Amino acid sequence: MGNKRKVNKSNSRYLVITTVLGFFLMGCTSVFDKHVEWETVAPESYPVILAIGYAPISVQKGASESSKMLMALKASKLDAYRELTEQVYGQKVEGGQSLASLVIENTHLNSSVQGVIRGAKVVKSYPVGDDTYATELELDFKLVNDIYLSTARPKRVKKVHYY
Incomplete structure (x- = not known):
C-alpha cells in the first residue's frame, strides 16, 4: 500500500508539470500565429x-x-x-x-x-x-x-x- 501512494504522488507531479509546461508552450506559440496591421492616428484638431x-x-x-x-x-x-x-x-x-x-x-x-x-x-x-x-x-x-x-x-x- 505504501509503495502505491508513492507512485501516485510521482504521477500527479508529472501531470502538473506537463500541464503547466503545455499551457506555457501554447501561450508562446500563439504569439507567432498572428499578423498585426497598424495604422497612424491623427488628432481631431490642432491648436x-x-x-x-x-x-x-x-x-x-x-x-x-x-x-x-x-x-x-x-x-x-x-x-x-x-x-x-x-x-x-x-x-x-x-x-x-x-x-x-x-x-x-x-x-x-x-x-x-x-x-x-x-x-x-x-x-x-x-x-x-x-x-x-x-x-x-x-x-x-x-x-x-x-x-x-x-x-x-x-x-x-x-x-x-x-x-
Whole structure:
C-alpha cells in the first residue's frame, strides 16, 4: 500500500508539470500565429499657441544703441521661446523653508523650464515704449505633428489576423 501512494504522488507531479509546461508552450506559440496591421492616428484638431517675450534695451551689453537693440531683440526671442516651452511642457517649481526655534529662517522658491520646441515661427518683433523690445512667436501643432510623423511614425493596431 505504501509503495502505491508513492507512485501516485510521482504521477500527479508529472501531470502538473506537463500541464503547466503545455499551457506555457501554447501561450508562446500563439504569439507567432498572428499578423498585426497598424495604422497612424491623427488628432481631431490642432491648436495654435502664441507667446510673447520681452527684453529691456538699455541694460544690454553693446557699444552702440543699435547693438543694444539687436541684443534686446535676441533676448526677447529667447524669452518668447521660454514662454512657449512653459505652455507646452509646463514649469517645474521647487520650494522650501527652514525653521529655527519654530521661526522661519529662510524661504526659497526655484522654477525651471526644459523642453525642445520645433516648428515655431516669429510672427513679429517690435519696440514697446522707449526701452523694451518684444517678439511674438507662434507654434502651430499641425506643423509640430507633421515634423513628429516624419521622424517617429506613431501607430495603433488596425487589424489582427490569427492563423
